[in-house]
């Protein structure tokens with residue numbers, strides 16, 4: 277009895293196309309990656325865990341036997357490993373569970389990928405850096421400030437150690453099509469923008485580079501396609517949008533995009549003590565991707581955030597997006 281639910285058959289029409297397994301395909305980035313490969317003609321196998329969907333497989337990636345069974349069954353050409361616990365405060369509260377997923381499951385996946393000859397693309401984060409000396413190149417020394425960043429760095433090392441030719445793609449804070457505004461740390465600001473009757477303070481110290489998941493997904497596909505042709509394309513890559521913004525600036529831009537008032541938004545210019553440390557500015561230097569012509573032009577923040585949030589405007593509420 278396999279430890280995952282079969283939902284799709286390898287005999288489906290695109291069986292002759294290259295195949296990709298997307299872990300975390302129910303999540304914010306995984307949904308965009310799934311769609312990007314699918315629209316480019318790949319045979320796509322997506323896995324989720326608690327959020328089940330038609331056409332996706334349910335697989336607990338912390339179950340080694342389940343991972344082995346999954347890879348032996350599908351032997352994908354490429355694996356894009358998006359699944360992770362990416363909320364730093366949750367990682368602090370449930371550290372062992374997060375390490376099981378972010379580190380140990382990555383290790384298992386990397387070993388099994390190597391055994392099957394699959395190319396592994398591991399999604400990582402700018403939180404592997406301490407944010408004190410930006411911008412950060414791919415070879416700059418990581419120094420994560422919190423447990424989440426450390427677990428993702430360990431995950432990188434497991435991927436590279438156990439799977440020859442593995443790719444690591446580090447990305448900053450993400451937004452995109454969301455199932456609820458609170459799903460991403462960017463779209464959640466929509467709730468603050470709407471509460472215009474009350475003043476609201478927002479961080480104006482930490483510099484961020486909000487990046488659209490559709491752009492990251494396109495980079496994942498380009499990287500995978502190139503690496504399949506050229507084995508010298510391996511190791512660590514960075515991708516990021518270029519617009520530098522604090523949470524306060526993002527909220528003001530959201531208000532402007534929807535012609536809403538922003539007077540109630542107050543910039544908080546001093547860093548308050550926080551239980552989970554976060555880097556002040558972990559801007560990524562993305563030149564390695566750019567030199568290989570594997571980057572994409574990031575979408576401008578204002579139009580991309582409007583794409584993500586219009587389903588939540590009052591008259592469009594009935595059209596909230598649901599994947600699959």
Ligand code: NAP
Pocket residue numbers: 299300301302303304305306323324325326327328335336337338357358359360361362377399400401402428447448449450451460461
């Ligand atoms: P997300 O929306 O929280 O999705 C997490 C995914 O992991 C979900 O599909 C979830 O499945 C799956 N998952 C959780 N536990 C699992 C388990 N035990 N077995 C199998 N799957 C499990 O995360 P995301 O924002 O898309 O993040 C994708 C990647 O980008 C992560 O590697 C993250 O570190 C990185 N990243 C994210 C951000 C960001 O701002 N979001 C920034 C930088 C880097 P179910 O929901 O079905 O349980």
